[in-house]
Amino acid sequence: MSRILIVDDDARLRTSFEKLLTEEGYEVETAASGEAGLEAVQQRMPDLVIMDVRMPGMSGLETLRAIREKDPKLPVIVMTAFGTTDTAIEATKLGAFDYVLKPFDIPDILTVIEQALEAGRFMRARVELNVVPETAPADAIIGRSEAMQEVYKAIGRVAPTDATVLIRGESGTGKELVARAVYQHSLRSDKPFLVINCVAIPETLLESELFGYEKGAFTGAVNRRIGKIEQAHGGTVFLDEIGDMPLSIQAKILRLLQEKSLERLGGRESIPADVRILAATNRDLESALAEGRFREDLYYRLKVVTIGLPPLRERKGDSSLLCDYFLARFAKEMALDNPGMTEEAKTMIAGNPWPGNVRELANTLQKSLIFSRGYPVRPEDISQAVQGAAGPTLVNTETVDKVLRQWARETLAAGGQPDLFASLMDRFSSILISETLDFTHGNRTRAAKLLGISRPTLHAKMEKGGLSGAGIEEED
Numbered sequence: 036m037s038r039i040l041i042v043d044d045d046a047r048l049r050t051s052f053e054k055l056l057t058e059e060g061y062e063v064e065t066a067a068s069g070e071a072g073l074e075a076v077q078q079r080m081p082d083l084v085i086m087d088v089r090m091p092g093m094s095g096l097e098t099l100r101a102i103r104e105k106d107p108k109l110p111v112i113v114m115t116a117f118g119t120t121d122t123a124i125e126a127t128k129l130g131a132f133d134y135v136l137k138p139f140d141i142p143d144i145l146t147v148i149e150q151a152l153e154a155g156r157f158m159r160a161r162v163e164l165n166v167v168p169e170t171a172p173a174d175a176i177i178g179r180s181e182a183m184q185e186v187y188k189a190i191g192r193v194a195p196t197d198a199t200v201l202i203r204g205e206s207g208t209g210k211e212l213v214a215r216a217v218y219q220h221s222l223r224s225d226k227p228f229l230v231i232n233c234v235a236i237p238e239t240l241l242e243s244e245l246f247g248y249e250k251g252a253f254t255g256a257v258n259r260r261i262g263k264i265e266q267a268h269g270g271t272v273f274l275d276e277i278g279d280m281p282l283s284i285q286a287k288i289l290r291l292l293q294e295k296s297l298e299r300l301g302g303r304e305s306i307p308a309d310v311r312i313l314a315a316t317n318r319d320l321e322s323a324l325a326e327g328r329f330r331e332d333l334y335y336r337l338k339v340v341t342i343g344l345p346p347l348r349e350r351k352g353d354s355s356l357l358c359d360y361f362l363a364r365f366a367k368e369m370a371l372d373n374p375g376m377t378e379e380a381k382t383m384i385a386g387n388p389w390p391g392n393v394r395e396l397a398n399t400l401q402k403s404l405i406f407s408r409g410y411p412v413r414p415e416d417i418s419q420a421v422q423g424a425a426g427p428t429l430v431n432t433e434t435v436d437k438v439l440r441q442w443a444r445e446t447l448a449a450g451g452q453p454d455l456f457a458s459l460m461d462r463f464s465s466i467l468i469s470e471t472l473d474f475t476h477g478n479r480t481r482a483a484k485l486l487g488i489s490r491p492t493l494h495a496k497m498e499k500g501g502l503s504g505a506g507i508e509e510e511d
Contacts, residue, residue, distance in 0.1 A: 036062050038079070064081065069090055069098035073102065080106065081109070083109075083112065083151050089115070096129065112134070130266070132150075160172070163175040164190070178350055190216050194220035199340070201338045202344065203344065205317055208392045226267075229267045229271075229273070232275045233277055241284055244263060246298065250301075259299070265306060268307075273315070274288070276315065276318075282330065292336045295308055358376060361400040362375065365404050380412050403417050403420045464500065465500030
């Protein structure tokens with residue numbers, strides 16, 4: 036359970052925030068001043084601090100400086116009612132993860148909290164290499180094949196340097212884990228580590244997310260905002276899926292690598308940027324070069340050192356280790372006994388090409404563990420997990436599609452409904468979440484894991500769909 040410290044001199048805000056976050060499953064502590072907040076950090080290190088800027092006595096900025104001196108990896112979200120001033124900007128420069136304006140929308144603040152906790156976990160949780168599967172932590176790179184031994188050696192050689200690293204591999208091979216391992220063994224491991232997914236952020240927002248913007252740079256830019264690269268000064272930035280980055284932004288990344296500086300969107304000032312760049316892609320960059328979709332000069336700047344992750348089909352002998360690791364991990368996460376798996380099942384795993392690589396294998400094993408009902412995982416459990424249906428109790432997918440299509444046609448024929456797409460998606464989301472909670476007997480943690488979403492996201496969707504009421508049991 037993540038522990039969050041709320042620092043604000045407003046007693047009503049502290050109380051309402053504590054109630055909200057406790058209901059979301061977080062452990063919450065509050066402090067009425069900067070001095071009390073700093074003492075709480077020193078005595079009981081939280082996973083996240085949410086702090087007001089303007090407080091009597093020790094201000095929020097002074098408290099932030101002291102927290103950053105004690106632990107640069109502790110994420111801090113700053114709250115302010117004065118978004119048009121430079122105070123929030125200064126907080127970001129000092130290393131705050133983000134700042135939010137009062138009053139704020141609950142879904143928005145829960146999203147920022149989730150992102151900050153994830154960023155803190157990425158910086159704190161070490162990625163273990165080549166460990167015993169049954170005792171490995173959740174963040175581990177498992178494998179003893181010759182191909183993986185070469186990966187471990189490459190991490191060890193490049194981590195202590197400041198060289199730019201390009202991590203290549205098919206989808207699901209573990210590129211982000213390798214990036215985190217490089218960071219954690221680097222000389223910048225006590226500085227920030229920020230992850231930017233170049234695909235997850237819309238192109239129109241990616242440039243401002245990376246480089247920030249000046250007031251008036253575009254409609255809605257009512258004040259200056261610091262970008263992630265400037266925020267990570269002294270640390271490391273991981274650009275995931277860089278092969279999908281637009282050409283216009285590639286030019287700015289090239290300048291960053293060449294000149295160690297950047298310009299905010301709408302600005303002319305050259306700002307020093309001391310960051311190490313790690314990048315990853317599953318794209319064929321050589322083909323992208325030939326087709327003019329990727330800059331040749333950036334390509335050579337990125338591949339100072341290249342770490343290639345082998346697909347699972349080329350990691351002979353690792354599948355059994357990965358099975359042991361994921362079954363132990365998922366059994367622990369779902370509070371189940373680990374039943375293991377039969378040799379026939381392991382042979383079946385080893386013979387599958389797994390186009391989705393380790394990620395696909397992990398998802399399959401998690402489903403198989405549920406289907407096995409406490410018995411050792413068998414080939415039929417794996418088949419059921421891979422195919423998505425097995426057994427007479429499951430509805431035929433063609434029947435499901437037919438029902439959904441009929442529902443969509445009837446809704447469209449009725450007409451006159453505003454925000455039709457959002458309405459249908461919300462309705463289906465409510466049905467899916469309700470059924471999942473029924474399947475897990477109200478255990479929200481298991482429900483979130485089965486759906487592949489976070490607990491705060493699940494709670495927000497339950498609230499939106501009116502499902503957070505009677506009949507929903509809390510997890511143990």
